[in-house]
Amino acid sequence: MPAxxxxxxxxxxxxxxxxxxxxxxxxxxxxxxxxxxxxxxxxEIRKGETLGLVGESGCGKTTAxxxxxxxxxxxxxxxxxxxxANGSGDGEVYDLATLPLRDMKPLRREIAMVFQxxxxxxxxxxxxxxxxxEPLRVHGLDLGRETDEEVQGLLSAVGLxxxxxxxxxxxxxxxxxxxxxxxxxxxxxxxxxxxxxxVSALDVSIQAQTLNLLQDLQEEFDLTYLFVAHDLSVVExxxxxxxxxxxxxxxxxxxxxxxxxxxxxxxxxxxxxxxxKPDPRNPTVRIPLIGQVPDPSNPPSGCYFHPRCQYAxxxxxxxxxxxxxxxxxxxxxxxxxDKLELQGMQ
Amino acid sequence: xxxxxxxxxxxxxxxxxxxxxxxxxxxxxALEGVNFTIRKSKTLGVIGESGSGKSVTARAIMQLLxxxxxxVSGEMLxxxxxxxxxxxxxxxxxxxxxxxxxxxxxxxxxxxxxxxxPMSSLTPVYxxxxxxxxxxxxxxxxxxxxxxQMAKAxxxxxxxxxxxxxxxxxxxxxxVGIPRPEExxxxxxxxxxxxxxxxxxxxxxLSCGPKLLIADEPTTALDVTTQAQINDLMLDLQEEFGMAIMYxxxxxxxxxxxxxxxxxxYLGRIVEQGTTDAIFYNPQHxxxxxxxxxxxxxxxxxxxxxxxxxxxxxxxxxxxxxCSFNNRCPDVMPGVCDARMPELLIAGDxxxxxxxxxxxxxxxxxxxxxxx
Ligand SMILES: Nc1ncnc2c1ncn2[C@@H]1O[C@H](COP(=O)(O)OP(=O)(O)OP(=O)(O)O)[C@@H](O)[C@H]1O
Ligand SMILES: Nc1ncnc2c1ncn2[C@@H]1O[C@H](COP(=O)(O)OP(=O)(O)OP(=O)(O)O)[C@@H](O)[C@H]1O
Ligand code: SF4
Ligand SMILES: [Mg+2]
Ligand SMILES: [Mg+2]
Numbered sequence: 271m272p273a274x275x276x277x278x279x280x281x282x283x284x285x286x287x288x289x290x291x292x293x294x295x296x297x298x299x300x301x302x303x304x305x306x307x308x309x310x311x312x313x314e315i316r317k318g319e320t321l322g323l324v325g326e327s328g329c330g331k332t333t334a335x336x337x338x339x340x341x342x343x344x345x346x347x348x349x350x351x352x353x354x355a356n357g358s359g360d361g362e363v364y365d366l367a368t369l370p371l372r373d374m375k376p377l378r379r380e381i382a383m384v385f386q387x388x389x390x391x392x393x394x395x396x397x398x399x400x401x402x403x404e405p406l407r408v409h410g411l412d413l414g415r416e417t418d419e420e421v422q423g424l425l426s427a428v429g430l431x432x433x434x435x436x437x438x439x440x441x442x443x444x445x446x447x448x449x450x451x452x453x454x455x456x457x458x459x460x461x462x463x464x465x466x467x468x469v470s471a472l473d474v475s476i477q478a479q480t481l482n483l484l485q486d487l488q489e490e491f492d493l494t495y496l497f498v499a500h501d502l503s504v505v506e507x508x509x510x511x512x513x514x515x516x517x518x519x520x521x522x523x524x525x526x527x528x529x530x531x532x533x534x535x536x537x538x539x540x541x542x543x544x545x546x547k548p549d550p551r552n553p554t555v556r557i558p559l560i561g562q563v564p565d566p567s568n569p570p571s572g573c574y575f576h577p578r579c580q581y582a583x584x585x586x587x588x589x590x591x592x593x594x595x596x597x598x599x600x601x602x603x604x605x606x607x608d609k610l611e612l613q614g615m616q
Numbered sequence: 617x618x619x620x621x622x623x624x625x626x627x628x629x630x631x632x633x634x635x636x637x638x639x640x641x642x643x644x645x646a647l648e649g650v651n652f653t654i655r656k657s658k659t660l661g662v663i664g665e666s667g668s669g670k671s672v673t674a675r676a677i678m679q680l681l682x683x684x685x686x687x688v689s690g691e692m693l694x695x696x697x698x699x700x701x702x703x704x705x706x707x708x709x710x711x712x713x714x715x716x717x718x719x720x721x722x723x724x725x726x727x728x729x730x731x732x733x734p735m736s737s738l739t740p741v742y743x744x745x746x747x748x749x750x751x752x753x754x755x756x757x758x759x760x761x762x763x764x765q766m767a768k769a770x771x772x773x774x775x776x777x778x779x780x781x782x783x784x785x786x787x788x789x790x791x792v793g794i795p796r797p798e799e800x801x802x803x804x805x806x807x808x809x810x811x812x813x814x815x816x817x818x819x820x821x822l823s824c825g826p827k828l829l830i831a832d833e834p835t836t837a838l839d840v841t842t843q844a845q846i847n848d849l850m851l852d853l854q855e856e857f858g859m860a861i862m863y864x865x866x867x868x869x870x871x872x873x874x875x876x877x878x879x880x881x882y883l884g885r886i887v888e889q890g891t892t893d894a895i896f897y898n899p900q901h902x903x904x905x906x907x908x909x910x911x912x913x914x915x916x917x918x919x920x921x922x923x924x925x926x927x928x929x930x931x932x933x934x935x936x937x938x939c940s941f942n943n944r945c946p947d948v949m950p951g952v953c954d955a956r957m958p959e960l961l962i963a964g965d966x967x968x969x970x971x972x973x974x975x976x977x978x979x980x981x982x983x984x985x986x987x988x
Binding site: 326444481501507546549551556563 | 665666809810811838840841842843844845847848866867868869870871872873892893896897906907908910911912913914915921922923924925928
């Protein structure tokens with residue numbers, strides 16, 4: 271059974287979320303269609319866990335995750351967030367999708383974001399300590415000297431030294447810049463952090479350092495992560511559960527071991543088989559994926575995956591399979607989820 | 617002409633290659649003695665951290681270094697086969713001026729390159745003042761159709777009329793798996809997906825039937841699914857045309873699938889070269905070992921932490937003395953590794969590693985010193 275926000279262990283529940291971008295044409299910028307970047311997506315994130323979000327480029331990972339924290343206004347759907355701002359207990363649940371923006375501001379403190387690109391996401395004209403204290407300033411929490419110490423503490427938590435405080439972003443390597451971005455995200459003591467491809471631009475060895483750091487911080491600060499990435503081995507390493515998106519929809523969600531060893535959606539199976547294994551003696555047997563990712567402004571009928579699916583039958587062309595629970599904590603959006611024998615890893 | 621000889625199965629032998637760049641702060645010693653060989657019809661994978669010199673090596677082989685760069689010393693012996701007679705001649709590419717007729721011929725015909733997407737390079741890209749050989753197209757231009765650009769490049773490479781080149785373009789697009797190629801040649805680059813654009817670049821590179829294809833991170837900017845298609849395609853074409861590939865990547869998974877041999881670079885040097893199997897199952901250099909331990913592996917990292925290589929790659933102006941890995945090496949021998957420079961020596965399963973732990977003379981002295 272998927273958990274819902276009624277369960278106090280759930281921090282965020284996204285229900286039937288949609289985000290459409292208008293396509294405009296001509297002098298009058300008339301709307302001629304919509305890119306359905308996120309099209310009826312539901313999932314939940316439990317307190318203290320890491321939910322990994324994977325899928326091909328353009329499938330809507332960034333849009334879904336940003337809409338889920340109201341960085342984008344949703345076209346439709348609910349985003350139920352459990353706030354612990356007012357003391358202890360089970361907290362209070364708000365629908366971020368419909369909350370007036372002025373009421374959003376206090377909740378913003380509880381949700382932070384780390385971007386992919388450590389170079390462009392930091393203001394080059396601000397020193398490291400100014401970058402990290404910026405969110406505190408915006409929320410009227412900059413207390414001068416006291417905050418200095420706070421900032422120093424944050425920087426040392428991410429492995430930067432006090433003498434780095436007055437330097438500027440260009441004086442740092444990619445991995446160090448990503449640490450600055452992480453320190454900034456921690457400044458307001460959030461409970462939820464959206465990490466959008468946080469290690470994709472980093473070198474292998476720096477990637478390992480950063481992943482370890484994220485795991486340490488999660489424990490130390492009791493953090494919940496929504497971790498977006500396209501590298502399946504990175505996602506497997508860091509996540510508790512993994513969600514797979516395809517053309518704006520969620521096609522499978524399961525605990526990571528289960529998803530990787532026992533996939534129940536043909537797209538997940540193909541994705542896993544395409545992931546290169548660092549083991550020359552045991553190469554993966556590839557499931558061929560013919561054709562391109564469909565255009566989200568003009569998706570195929572029925573199951574969006576049917577034109578590329580080797581198991582597709584007539585029903586797949588006409589009926590859209592909903593995301594259904596098919597086992598303990600495992601959901602798949604395939605008409606044949608419980609009939610197919612799919613190949614996982616190991 | 618080079619006097620050295622090469623094993624007949626070797627296509628390219630790089631010996632002690634040094635490349636320097638002049639910059640305002642001084643000299644960047646980008647390559648400090650690179651040694652490796654590429655076998656005919658085989659794939660050599662080149663891995664190593666960002667800035668270790670992978671792209672510079674590739675450009676040196678093409679004689680396409682940036683204007684502020686120069687080959688200071690070393691040899692790049694290319695075993696050129698005469699198709700008609702079966703004889704071969706040995707050319708030292710390091711001695712050929714970039715704009716010489718011979719280099720143009722090689723670039724246009726026998727050695728082709730697919731360049732790294734500027735987006736996917738982790739080091740700053742130096743585009744200003746690049747010697748771009750007239751037969752080389754770096755990237756597709758936005759305002760010309762794919763067919764026009766392909767025809768132009770193919771006509772120049774193969775010295776054939778434009779119309780004939782257009783025909784070859786369509787055939788090549790079909791070969792690299794682009795559906796309905798007759799329609800595709802009239803489309804513009806932005807109408808193709810990233811994977812399709814990379815296929816077009818491969819089609820151009822292969823149209824002249826190269827003996828060596830240099831692929832510098834050809835799939836880094838692409839999805840795993842597209843990456844798998846492109847890599848499978850390169851393996852198929854290699855089988856069909858029998859070309860050797862120098863495949864540069866950061867991705868150890870990709871290299872395990874693609875390469876027969878692997879060269880591992882660190883700070884402008886090859887620290888280990890051997891068969892893919894030896895490098896993965898019996899790595900000898902501490903850097904190679906650390907690199908292999910630092911990647912997450914599906915099914916093997918449950919609840920565990922990744923091992924990290926401590927510290928960072930030093931900047932090119934403060935390279936440590938002795939073995940350049942000594943300040944990060946878990947097996948460092950103080951007083952030894954910072955004092956002498958390791959050479960590539962046979963170790964493990966027949967591979968070569970540049971580590972003093974594998975240098976018998978050094979180790980003998982170390983043991984002797986310990987005894988006394
Ligand atoms: N601001 C926007 N305006 C219009 N279309 C957009 C906008 N942002 C995203 N899109 C479109 O929505 C779809 C989903 O994009 P999104 O960036 O969410 O994908 P993604 O899964 O994060 O991809 P990637 O792996 O490349 O980051 C794409 O078709 C994209 O072109
Ligand atoms: N034109 C140039 N001028 C000065 N330095 C340069 C120039 N080109 C390359 N370098 C330097 O040479 C070194 C090797 O660079 P190279 O591009 O070969 O690295 P790489 O291994 O390909 O890295 P990446 O994995 O990021 O592509 C780096 O220190 C780089 O800064
Ligand atoms: S619903 Fe049909 S087309 Fe879609 S994944 Fe399942 S079998 Fe394939
Ligand atoms: Mg994205
Ligand atoms: Mg490079």
